[in-house]
Amino acid sequence: MHKHILPFKDLSLAQKMMYLYVMIVFVPMILMSTFYIRTLSKRLHEQYCLAKHEMLSQSTNAIENNLSQVRFCTHSFQYNTNLMRYVEHYDFSSADGAEMWIKYVRPAFYQLYVMNPEFKNICIWRKDSKKLNDAHSVLNAQDNPYLDYIEPMSYKTMQLLFEDEDEDNETICKIFNILVDVNHFHKIGYVEVDCSFAFLFQPLNFVSSGELLLLSYHDTVYQVSADENGKVHLLPYSGDSSQYKNSISSRLNLLDMELYYYYPDFVILSNLTIFPILIGMILLLALFSFAYYLFYHYIVKRITNLTSHMLNAREDPLLPCPSDASPDEIGTMTNVYNEMTARINQLIAEIIQKEHLANQAQYYAMQSQIHPHFLYNTLENIDMLIEVGENQKASQMIALFGKILRYNISRARQLSTIGEETGHIEDYIKLYSFRMREDFSYQIEMEPGCSDIRCPYCMLQPIVENSFKHGFRQEDRELWIHLKVYSQEDYVLIEIEDNGSGITPKRLKQVRKTLQNGNSSAAASASIGLENVNDRIVLLCGSDCGLFVESLDPGLKITVKLKNPILKKELCNVKDEYFNCG
Structure with a gap:
């Protein structure tokens, strides 16, 4: 048989595809229109019912997981000894109570809100009123x-x-847990967590037209439905479910709640005898087996080998394919590919050797310029506060300084996100504000979707430091700094404005020239931090990005322009460990 099939190998690829089209598509279509498969109906119905049961079971587990987030809130409070003491014994009427609220209560609630943004409200209702x-x-x-x-x-x-729909047309779920004292002897109150019904029961959005999903809770029955966007809604139910032939149930143990799912029969046409079905199955099996042998052995296998080598080239060095002596198009592609891999491997080796050495040295050299200057100034400020007896302010500065050092020194990556950068710069501004008047203020605005975009590490600190060092000296008016982040086409813009003393036209011209051309002279030493940040951005994003300085009346505006996505692919692909592109 193999001798008769060999001429098929020498056909052109177009002829092979036409031949296989007749064998795999045209002939089977004629046979499938003649024979109708009846024996699969029972198995399909069983799989259909099993899939419905599995779908409800998985949805129940998903709801239990959502409820575990609520349980986590209660446990977070329950095992916080200081918070439990506050709930049981303190309020704002005493200084100790106010101090405990600031140190223990407020941070605990803030952490839970950050970890669970879906929760609309988290509170504790204490049993003994204060x-x-x-x-x-x-x-x-x-x-x-x-x-x-x-x-x-x-x-x-x-x-x-269940609370009635709010202004967003959402049913609110109020979930209560018991809170006991630190010794677990008696109840001291309740933990309430509010969330939308759509969040808690979103896994039930599989309900489709012609199906019914009921929720039974405390002798009350509700209907769960999903709209065209897949969002679930809670509706009162007073109908009759007996019209449905199939039903399954599931239980939410944490809420003592039952779910009942009603669905119709799986409909499949079935009026053929078993004999024509068997004949059709045998003929189809024989035809497809023969066609598969031809298609796989002479086309699919060869294309798969070539494709797998091409896909491996994304991460591994390019490897040549096994030699293919066939004169058709696939053999020609394989031979040409092998010639290309040899040349590409040679070029890649040269590029990697040159670029990663130059880029690594330049990037680490520029980044290392930022840290010592800020470190020395901050330590001197803390030392001065301690000498004049401002121990509380010194303690606050040390705490903020610790957070900034963890960000600056403990990072293993040279890249950050805009959200991390703005959080770091807010700590930096708070730290620096100890040296400012009480009327100093700041504002940070960020467009949704910008916080996860990656950017050069520690790029905003030198810009804000420039405002404090050069813009706010000998100014008697109320001073402020505004930071705004927004996207514009393929770029992300970060604007930093202040109302300080501003900049002279001559000095503005020098700074712009320094940022554009680079200048290491003494005249440009005051802007070395800005030049450092600008060079890092240009290195990773391209020459159309960087820092852009404008003069305001009064004040100064510096705009950071970044690519979105932030990194050049060619720099990321040189070697991940050198730039940590992820």
């Missing part, structure tokens, strides 16, 4: 009318209340 509470965190249980509807529950279970 006179003076904060407005949002720890409140008196007697002021919450919803607690009247809470049934007795254990420490391991939750209570759920």
Whole structure:
């Protein structure tokens, strides 16, 4: 048989594809229009029911995972001893209570809000009322009318209340957990976590037209439906579910809630006898087996070998394909590819050797210029505060200084994100503001979607430091710094403005020339930090990016222009460990 098939190898690729089209597509279409498959109906129905059951089971597990986030909030409070002491014994009426709220309560709530942005409200309702509470965190249980509807529950279970739709047309889920004292002897209040029904029960969005999903909770039945955007909604239900032939149920143990899923039968046409089905299956199997042998042995296998080598070239050195002596187009492509790989490997080796040595040395040299100057000045300021007895301010400065050092020194990567940079620069401004008057202010605005864009590490600090060192000297008016981040086409722009003393036209011209051409002379030493940042941005983003300086009346505006995505692909691909492009 193999001798009769050999001439097929010598056909052109177009002839082979036409031949296989007739064998694989045209003939099977005629056969499949003649024979109808009936024996698969039962198996398809079983798989259909199994898929429905698995879908409900997975959705139940996903909801349990969402509820575990709520449980985590309760555990975070429960195992915070100082917070429990505050809930049980303190409020704002005493200095100790106010201090505990600032040190322990507020940070705990802030951390949970940051970790769970989907939660609309997190609060504690204390059992024993206090006179003076904060407005949002720890409140008196007697002021919450919803607690009247809470049934007795254990420490391991939750209570759920549904609130009417808010201004966003969303049903709010109020979830309550018991909070006990630090010794776990008695109940001291409740933890309330509010979230949207769409968030908590979003895994139930698989319900389609002709199906019914019911939620039974405390003798009340609700219907869960999904709109055209896949968002789930909670509706009252008073209908009859007996019209559905298939049903399954699942239980949410944390809420003591039952889910009932009703769906119709799997419909499949079936009126053929078993004999024509068997004949059709045998003929199709034989035809497809023969066609597959031809297609795989003479086309697919050869193309797959060539493609796998090409795909490996993304990460590994280019390797030549096994030699293919066939005269058709695939053999020609293989031979040409092997000739190209030899030449490309030679060029890549030369480029890597040249570029990574130059770029590594230049990048590390520029980055290392930033740290010592800021370090010495900050330590001197802390020393001065301690000498004049301002120990509290000195302590605050040390805390901020520690955060900044962790960012500046402890990073293993040379790249950051804009969100991390703005957070770092806010700590830097707070640290520097200790040296300013009380009317000093700052503002940071960021367009959604910009925080995760990568950028050169520690690029904003020298710009803001320039405002403090040169712009705010001998100024009697109220001073401020504004930072704004937004995207524009393929770029990300970061604008830093201040209302300081500004810059003279002559000096502005010198700075712009330094940023454009580079200048290491003594005249440009005052702008070496800006030149450093500009050179790093240009190195990673290209010559159309960098720093752009404008004079305001009063003040100065510096715009940072970055590419989005931030890095040049050719620099990232030279060697990941040198630039940490990720």
